[in-house]
Amino acid sequence: xNSKIKLALEKIVGTTNILTQDLNPFNxxxxxxxxxxxxxxxxxxxxxxxSQILRFCNENALKVVPQxxxxxxxxxxxxxxxxxxxxxxxxxxxxxxxxxxxxITSDSGVILENLNNYLFQxxxxxxxxxxxxxxxxxxxxxxxxAGGLNVVKHGLLRNYVLGLEVVLPNGKILNxxxxxxxxxxxxxxxxxxxxxxxxxxxxxxxNVLCIPIxxxxxxxxxxxxxxxxxxxxxxxxxxxxNEQLLAFEFMEGKILHKNKHRHSGNKLPFEFQEDKYYVLLxxxxxxxxVDQFSLDMMEFTEEIVMDQSEKEAQFLxxxxxxxxxxxxxxxxxxxxxxxxxxxxxxWLVNEIYPKREGPFHVYYGHVGDGNVHxxxxxxxxxxxxxxxDKIEQKLFGLVKSQGGSISAEHGIGQHKRKxxxxxxxxxxxxxxxxxxxxxxxxxxxxxxxxx
Amino acid sequence: xNSKIKLALEKIVGTTNILTQDLNPFNxxxxxxxxxxxxxxxxxxxxxxxSQILRFCNENALKVVPQxxxxxxxxxxxxxxxxxxxxxxxxxxxxxxxxxxxxITSDSGVILENLNNYLFQxxxxxxxxxxxxxxxxxxxxxxxxAGGLNVVKHGLLRNYVLGLEVVLPNGKILNxxxxxxxxxxxxxxxxxxxxxxxxxxxxxxxNVLCIPIxxxxxxxxxxxxxxxxxxxxxxxxxxxxNEQLLAFEFMEGKILHKNKHRHSGNKLPFEFQEDKYYVLLxxxxxxxxVDQFSLDMMEFTEEIVMDQSEKEAQFLxxxxxxxxxxxxxxxxxxxxxxxxxxxxxxWLVNEIYPKREGPFHVYYGHVGDGNVHxxxxxxxxxxxxxxxDKIEQKLFGLVKSQGGSISAEHGIGQHKRKxxxxxxxxxxxxxxxxxxxxxxxxxxxxxxxxx
Numbered sequence: 047x048n049s050k051i052k053l054a055l056e057k058i059v060g061t062t063n064i065l066t067q068d069l070n071p072f073n074x075x076x077x078x079x080x081x082x083x084x085x086x087x088x089x090x091x092x093x094x095x096x097s098q099i100l101r102f103c104n105e106n107a108l109k110v111v112p113q114x115x116x117x118x119x120x121x122x123x124x125x126x127x128x129x130x131x132x133x134x135x136x137x138x139x140x141x142x143x144x145x146x147x148x149x150i151t152s153d154s155g156v157i158l159e160n161l162n163n164y165l166f167q168x169x170x171x172x173x174x175x176x177x178x179x180x181x182x183x184x185x186x187x188x189x190x191x192a193g194g195l196n197v198v199k200h201g202l203l204r205n206y207v208l209g210l211e212v213v214l215p216n217g218k219i220l221n222x223x224x225x226x227x228x229x230x231x232x233x234x235x236x237x238x239x240x241x242x243x244x245x246x247x248x249x250x251x252x253n254v255l256c257i258p259i260x261x262x263x264x265x266x267x268x269x270x271x272x273x274x275x276x277x278x279x280x281x282x283x284x285x286x287x288n289e290q291l292l293a294f295e296f297m298e299g300k301i302l303h304k305n306k307h308r309h310s311g312n313k314l315p316f317e318f319q320e321d322k323y324y325v326l327l328x329x330x331x332x333x334x335x336v337d338q339f340s341l342d343m344m345e346f347t348e349e350i351v352m353d354q355s356e357k358e359a360q361f362l363x364x365x366x367x368x369x370x371x372x373x374x375x376x377x378x379x380x381x382x383x384x385x386x387x388x389x390x391x392x393w394l395v396n397e398i399y400p401k402r403e404g405p406f407h408v409y410y411g412h413v414g415d416g417n418v419h420x421x422x423x424x425x426x427x428x429x430x431x432x433x434x435d436k437i438e439q440k441l442f443g444l445v446k447s448q449g450g451s452i453s454a455e456h457g458i459g460q461h462k463r464k465x466x467x468x469x470x471x472x473x474x475x476x477x478x479x480x481x482x483x484x485x486x487x488x489x490x491x492x493x494x495x496x497x
Numbered sequence: 498x499n500s501k502i503k504l505a506l507e508k509i510v511g512t513t514n515i516l517t518q519d520l521n522p523f524n525x526x527x528x529x530x531x532x533x534x535x536x537x538x539x540x541x542x543x544x545x546x547x548s549q550i551l552r553f554c555n556e557n558a559l560k561v562v563p564q565x566x567x568x569x570x571x572x573x574x575x576x577x578x579x580x581x582x583x584x585x586x587x588x589x590x591x592x593x594x595x596x597x598x599x600x601i602t603s604d605s606g607v608i609l610e611n612l613n614n615y616l617f618q619x620x621x622x623x624x625x626x627x628x629x630x631x632x633x634x635x636x637x638x639x640x641x642x643a644g645g646l647n648v649v650k651h652g653l654l655r656n657y658v659l660g661l662e663v664v665l666p667n668g669k670i671l672n673x674x675x676x677x678x679x680x681x682x683x684x685x686x687x688x689x690x691x692x693x694x695x696x697x698x699x700x701x702x703x704n705v706l707c708i709p710i711x712x713x714x715x716x717x718x719x720x721x722x723x724x725x726x727x728x729x730x731x732x733x734x735x736x737x738x739n740e741q742l743l744a745f746e747f748m749e750g751k752i753l754h755k756n757k758h759r760h761s762g763n764k765l766p767f768e769f770q771e772d773k774y775y776v777l778l779x780x781x782x783x784x785x786x787v788d789q790f791s792l793d794m795m796e797f798t799e800e801i802v803m804d805q806s807e808k809e810a811q812f813l814x815x816x817x818x819x820x821x822x823x824x825x826x827x828x829x830x831x832x833x834x835x836x837x838x839x840x841x842x843x844w845l846v847n848e849i850y851p852k853r854e855g856p857f858h859v860y861y862g863h864v865g866d867g868n869v870h871x872x873x874x875x876x877x878x879x880x881x882x883x884x885x886d887k888i889e890q891k892l893f894g895l896v897k898s899q900g901g902s903i904s905a906e907h908g909i910g911q912h913k914r915k916x917x918x919x920x921x922x923x924x925x926x927x928x929x930x931x932x933x934x935x936x937x938x939x940x941x942x943x944x945x946x947x948x
Contacts, residue, residue, distance in 0.1 A: 146732065146838060147867060169736075191681050202679070205656040218924055226836035228653070228868045229902035230642050230692060231920050232909050232947045233929055237688035241681060258739050281597065285620075288709050289740050289782055331740055333784060385677035388597060416598060417679045451680035458683050469682050473669055478684055484931055496683045 051108065055088060055130075058098040063089045063136065072131050075124050076117060077374070080460055082125030084111070089136045093211060093219060093250040099132060100248065100490075101217025109493045112244040114155070114186025117178035119381060120459025122190065122243045126494045134185050137250060140164050148256050149208060149225050154185025154249045170256040173206040177367050185249045191241030193383075193455025198414035199292045199330075200257065203240075209253035210236045214246075215486040225253050238481065243457055244492040246485045260330035263292070265359040266340070267315040268325040269349035273392040276323050279346045280388065280414055283327065286342065290329040294414025295366050297324045301408040302365060305372050312361055315351035326366050327414075328359075369410055369421075376406065377423040378430040382441060383411075384418060386450035391418045397444055398437065405433075417454035442468060458496045466497065502559065506539060506581075509549040514540045514587065523582050526575050527568060528825070531911055533576030535562070540587045544662060544670060544701040550583060551699065551941075552668025560944045563695040565606070565637025568629035570832060571910025573641065573694045577945045585636050588701060591615050599707050600659060600676050605636025605700045621707040624657040628818050636700045642692030644834075644906025649865035650743045650781075651708065654691075660704035661687045665697075666937040676704050689932065694908055695943040697936045711781035714743070716810040717791075718766040719776040720800035724843045727774050730797045731839065731865055734778065737793065741780040745865025746817050748775045752859045753816060756823050763812055766802035777817045778865075779810075820861055820872075827857065828874040829881040833892060834862075835869060837901035842869045848895055849888065856884075868905035893919060909947045917948065 056064050065072075065087040073082045090096045103110050109129040116123050125131060137155035144150075145168055152161065158179045161172050176182055176194040186192070191204050200206075209224030222236040239247055270276055276296050283291055302318040318324070329339065336352060343350050353359035373379045386394060395409050396402070398420070411419035422437065424430040442452045442465050452462055452469050467475055475497075482489075482497055507515050516523075516538040524533045541547045554561050560580040567574050576582060588606035595601075596619055603612065609630045612623050627633055627645040637643070642655050651657075660675030673687040690698055721727055727747050734742055750773040757769055769775070780790065787803060794801050804810035824830045837845060846860050847853070849871070862870035873888065875881040893903045893916050903913055903920050918926055926948070933940075933948055 144838070146728075146840060148735075191685075193679055193681060197679060201652070201656055204685070205652055220925055220928065221922055222925060224902070225838075225900050226868075226902045226905065227866045228644055228648060228836050228863075228905035230644060230906045230908050231902060231904050231913075231917070233689060233693040233697070233932065234642075234655070234691070235925060235928055235932075238684060240685070242684040246684070258736065260740075277597075284599075285709060287783065289711075332738065333786065335784065385679050387595070387676070412679075415678045417677075449676050451675070451677045451682060453682050454677065454679035455681045457681050462682075466682070471672055474671055474673060474686060477671065477686055480935055481684065481686075481932070484935055 051106070052086065054102060055086070055099065058102065059088050059090050059095050063091060063095075065089070069131075072113060072116070072133065073124060075121055077119065080121030080124050082111075083128050084125040084131045085128055087131040087133055089133045091136045093213065096132070096213045096248055096250055097217045097219050100213055100215055103130065103490055104216050104488055107488055107490065109490050111492050112189070112248045114183035114189070115157070115178060115181045117182045117186070118190060118459060119383075119456045120453070120461035122457055122459030122492070122495050123186065126460065129493065132248065134183060134248070143168055143170065143256070144225065147225060147227065148258075150254050150256055151223070151225070151251065152184060152254070153251055154183065154188070156184050158182050158184065158187060165256055166259075169259050171259050173200045173255065173257045174203045177370065184252060184254075188240055188249055188252055189242060189244050190457045193412070193417065195293050195295070195412070197412060197417075198294050204237070206255045207236065207240055207252060208255055210239055210249055211251035212236070212239050212247040212249055215488070215491050220247070223251060223253055227255065241457070243459060243496045245482060245496050246491065261332055262334050263328060263330040263359070264334055264336050265326065265328045265353040265362045266343065267351040267362050268327070268343060268347050269316050269319075270323040270325060270347050273323055275346055276325055276413060277389050279325060279343070282342070282346070287329060287339070290331040290334065291327065291414065292330040293326070293328040295326040295411065296413040296418075297326070297366060297369065297410040298408045299324060301369055301372070301410065305365070305368065308368070308372070315362065316349060326362055373421045373423060377425050378427050380422040380424070380430060380434060380437060382420040383454045383456045384420065384441070384445045384450055384452060385416050385454035386418070386445055386448045388413055388416055390448050394441075394444055394448075395420060398441055438465070460495055463494070463496065502557070503537065505553060506537070506550065509553065510539050510541050510546050514542060514546075516540070520582075523564060523567070523584065524575060526572055528570065531572030531575050533562075534579050535576040535582045536579055538582040538584055540584045542587045544664065547583070547664045547699055547701055548668045548670050551664055551666055554581065554941050555667050555939055558939055558941065560941050562943050563640070563699045565634035565640070566608070566629060566632045568633045568637070569641060569910060570834075570907045571904070571912035573908055573910030573943070573946050574637065577911065580944065583699065585634060585699070594619055594621065594707070595676065598676060598678065599709075601705050601707055602674070602676070602702065603635060603705070604702055605634065605639070607635050609633050609635065609638060616707055617710075620710050622710050624651045624706065624708045625654045628821065635703060635705075639691055639700055639703055640693060640695050641908045644863070644868065646744050646746070646863070648863060648868075649745050655688070657706045658687070658691055658703060659706055661690055661700055662702035663687070663690050663698040663700055666939070666942050671698070674702060674704055678706065692908070694910065694947045696933060696947050697942065712783055713785050714779060714781040714810070715785055715787050716777065716779045716804040716813045717794065718802040718813050719778070719794060719798050720767050720770075721774040721776060721798050724774055726797055727776055727864060728840050730776060730794070733793070733797070738780060738790070741782040741785065742778065742865065743781040744777070744779040746777045746862065747864040747869075748777070748817060748820065748861040749859045750775060752820055752823070752861065756816070756819065759819070759823070766813060767800060777813055824872045824874060828876050829878050831873040831875070831881060831885060831888060833871040834905045834907045835871065835892070835896045835901055835903060836867050836905035837869070837896055837899045839864055839867055841899050845892075845895055846871060849892055889916070911946055914945070914947065
């Protein structure tokens, strides 16, 4: 790192906000799949500092990577080479929650869980929830339009972001903050920054519409004989309880069976069978009428478990949430988050691995909103690398053939860049590139990601 | 109209899709406030025709106005001068409704009510509803991000548009169609066209996420003593029945009192008092428990009326919906659709007309989502024109001072162009202009609207 540059940056953020040693946690994603070699991490504390950093970097053609909680899965928040990392974690003020409008105003560097802890006093909560809630930051959530567990009920994160403050690559601060649920004054510029993975600017503040914590919640676990039954149950619940359906998560029995030894202290809801299909579903609302709900579910299964306490509910959720982590412990994992019509999930997996042979693989996830996760485990990284391209070309081709999406919620990052033309088509990609050039003519923002 | 141009356009759309006479309904908005002088209306029937029209117009620097139902309130869909009108009403095919995903695929020229009639067979409905439902078109709804009656529950129209097909000013057809609830593959280009009032391209097809028709619905009418009580009831319902609250509409007694002679055949819910405040609210869901709800409401009012039939519900809604029309019959009306924090509505009106003196004026509307309508009636158009600027400068200045929006749902059109800098600030406006130039370098699309 050129010492003149370091000095100039230090002058902007102060000596306590510049790191040049022990940068491994910033250079590597949490899966250890993507590794950069940045020599400098900045932790600005104000929007003005972010603005000065970007202006300086733009004028000197220095490339930067904005970084939030670094919990992404597609290598979007770590450098490719030696880009300057701008870590947003010190911009962590919550300004206010307006109870009348249910809108929170916050810096972008606040941890999602901290937002929920703050909102708890008002009996409100954030409208999205992710496994990474304890470490992901608001700005990262927004800039990746993160998906998560409650999309089936609440819809996309994008729908709740009412306002943003954004710093453009040239240092200009765009005030797109807004505390009105309805503001219909033309092209909604802030939309461009939601989901753009830090390629167009850095989000520094946000207004988010929050939701009341429901009076009553109940988690159910179902054992089903076939994947077709999973689809049927889902359709049925959407018809009779659409408003109350908070989550609808599907898991193959083979992964729950494999994980069962991890829970010696807890009573499992079922003797998990490898060839069965399991559903975790949560309903929430004012008057749930759970007995009727259980009866309704009996039409589809003889086996149904309902939580008897908040603690049991948490344990049932744990069975679902730990899958990602437990796969990671089994070996080197290829993870996919595709969207296709729900009734095609099983077909898709069978096309990749006829007769379900090949390396250990499972599909599971947010079937309620059309998004399934396919995880494939390899014994070594070299084996994974050998297979990766082959699998992806086939998988993404099949997904595209069904009108699906190659990324339902994880985003593009480094991982899926080369499939963007397959997904978007040349004309759309051309438009996106022109917009990128408009905002970032020198290409300093998160280079070699997304586009 | 140059006959060579006419011939070329006729060659693209065919003789049955070009009109050069009796163009008054196309040149004038339904309020008779904005009047253009176009000499030609095209009614293309395919996306390819739209593409050829725009390519030809772009190459020959001919300005165009896209027009849907022409039900807007800000003069956005009528020409300023002699622009070519592209009426989308003949592109009215509904392609499919996928019951599994609840997504409809349709041409943009379908009437909103026709979409609902089609969806009825599946027990689904469109997620937004407007007074103009019988004549407004899907594409117009989307290109203006129309608001309407159910935003308090369902959120903005924008949230339900999953995919679009758009023709750019240069004739390029962008396929942004998408039938996945979750598609997180970077910058969401389609967002740019939603709410851009036809200044960036023409929407030809759309995928929209629909919602199930609720099992049970109930309309209530409340009489309240003060506007503060209106705010209190709203806060209370959001706490106890947030999920079920479909609409929360407020009306001043003085307009209901004035309209009462219109309903000689029907029983009014109340003897409307000029100094009282009235609320129409609708709840919808699975098990409404309406008796408990009525009891809860008694805490705020002694007077509450609940519909006893679908017909009565419709009549109660009529009392609210006819206000716009009845104001029009009283004289020449200035109409505003501002967003501000709900507890500031009364203050705002009092600031404009201290002691509520001056010309006849009322405020009413979607108080549940922070959007109030202020209507001011003048006896002549000349009087209206004399006052318009003065009122707007004051009103929009006050709205801005409270962090509000000068347009909650009607949009900008011709009407509010000159207040865009007040609303957005210079930097944001600069960005929007650059995006406009990127898509429409020759400025042919809906000129002198929005920006």
